[in-house]
Amino acid sequence: MPGGKERELKRRISSVQSTKKITRAMELIAATRVVKAMQRADAARPYARQITSVIENLAAGGAQVDHPLLREVESVKKVGFIVMAGDRGLAGAYNSNPIRAAEREVMAHQAEGRDYSLFCVGKKATGYFRFRHYRIDHSYVGFTDNPSYDDARQIADDVAGAFMSGEIDEVELIYTEFVSMGTQNVSIRRFLPLEDTATMAEVGGGSAEAVAAFEFEPSPEAVLEALLPRYVEARLFGALLECAASEHANRQRAMKSATDNADDLITSLSREMNAARQASITTEIMEIVSGAEALGSGDHTEDLAALIAEFDRAATATAPTPPAAATAVLEPGPYGEGSHAPLPDDAAPAGFPIKGNADSMLYHRPDSRSYSVTRAEVWFDTPERAEAAGFRLANTHPNSDS
C-alpha cells in the first residue's frame, strides 16, 4: 500500500503551502507599506529643502560662525558611527548590507588607531554588534518601519551632544539610500562635522548665486546657530525615512522570490509524489501477477483491471500539468464556462475558489464551515456561476439565511 515516502511528500507539500501563504501575505503588506513610506519621504522633502534654502541665503549673506557642529579636529581620536538597519528580518540583504559596511568602516578606523562609538538604529544592527561584543553606546529600536521626527530628534540630540562635548571627533552615517523601487544602495557619508555653509547649500541642490540681500533677525550668526541643530535633525529624519522605504521595498522583493520558490517546490514535490504512487502500484501489479502464476489458478482479471486503471490515472497526473489558468480558458469544466474540473492533487485551480458537491448539488464558499472537509467534484469561479449551473449555497455559511 502507499508507502511512507508518499505520506512524507504529502506532508512536505502542505508545509510548503502554508509557508507560501505567509510569504505571500508579507509580500502584499510590504507592497502597500513601501508606497506609504515613499509618500512620507516625499512629504518630508519641503522642510529639508527650506532649511537648505535658508542656509543658502545665509551663506550668500556671508554668515560664518564658529559653531561646535562645524568644528574640524586635526587628529581624530574617536569616530562615531550611526548604523541604520531594520528591526525585523525577512528583508533580503537589507539588514546585513549596512551592518557589514559599518563593521568594515569600524575596523578600518581601528586599524588606524582610532576608537569607535556605535549608535545602532534597529534591532538587527544592535543584535549584530552586541553578539560580536562591540561596545554599543546608543541603541534605538522599535520605529524603523515608520520613524517619526521625534525619533530623529532623539538620535540627533545624542549624536550632536557627543560630538559637541568633544567625546567623538567625527561621525559617519551608514544607511540605505532609496533610489527607486528597484534600487537601494548602502551609503556611507561623513555626517559631522558639517561642511561649511556654502558647501551645504550646494549639496542641498541650491544655486550658490546671491539672491536678493536678506535681512536677518537677530543676526545671520544667531540664525545659523539656531538652524544647524535643526539641519542635523532634518538630515537624520530624511535618512530614517529613506531607510524605511528601502526596508519595505527589500522585504517585498525577498518575499516575492520566496513565494515563487515555494511554487516551484510544490510543483516538483507533487511530481515526485505522483511518481512514487505510480511505482507502488507497479509493485502491486507485479505481486499479483507473480502470485497468480505461482498458484497457477484463480481469476485475478478484475483486480488487475482496477489496478491498471489506477496506474493510468497516476501516469496522467505525473505528466507536468499546464498552468491551471490556461486550462480554464481553453476548455470549460464539466458545468460550462466558469467551472473547472478537479485537479489531481485536489488543490483549488487558480481563480476557482468555490467548491461544488455534485452529489448534493450544494456549493461551498471559502468561508463555509465545512469548506475544508468538502471534496470538490467541480470548482467554480464565482457563486453566481455555481447557481447558474443549478447548485445551491450550502447552509453552513456564517451569513446564509437558509
Place this chain on the structure above:
Amino acid sequence: MFTVEVVSPEAVSYTGTAEMVIARTVDDGDIAFQTGHVPFIGTLAVWSVDVVKEGGERDVFAVHRGFVQVSGDQVTILSDVSEAVDEIDVPRARAAREAALAALTADSDDADAAAALQRAELRLRVAGAE
C-alpha cells in the same frame, strides 16, 4: 497678497494666501509682513504666528520654535513644533501649566519648567482658553 506655507518636518501643514503675517522674532518683538517686504530671515520666539487673510479673517498658529523666511511673495514658516488652533489640546496644556508652575515654585531656576510654562501659556492663549 502672498502665499504662506507652514512647513513641518513631516509635511507642509498649511498653505494659504494672506494679506499680512504677524510673527514675533527672538529679541526684537513683533514683526508684520506685507507684500513687498524686503527679503527676511528670522528666528521665531515661542509665540503665535497670525496669518491675516483678505477680509481680516485670521489663522493662528502656536509656534514653539522655528524660522520665518520671506522672499518675494512667499512667506515660509519652518517649525518642527507648530500647532493650529484646532490641534491644541486645552486640558493637556492646562495640566502642563499647573505642573510647570508647581516645579517653578519648588525651584525658581528650573529652566525646563520655565520653557514648559511658556509653551503651555502660548497654547492656551492661541486656543483662546485663557
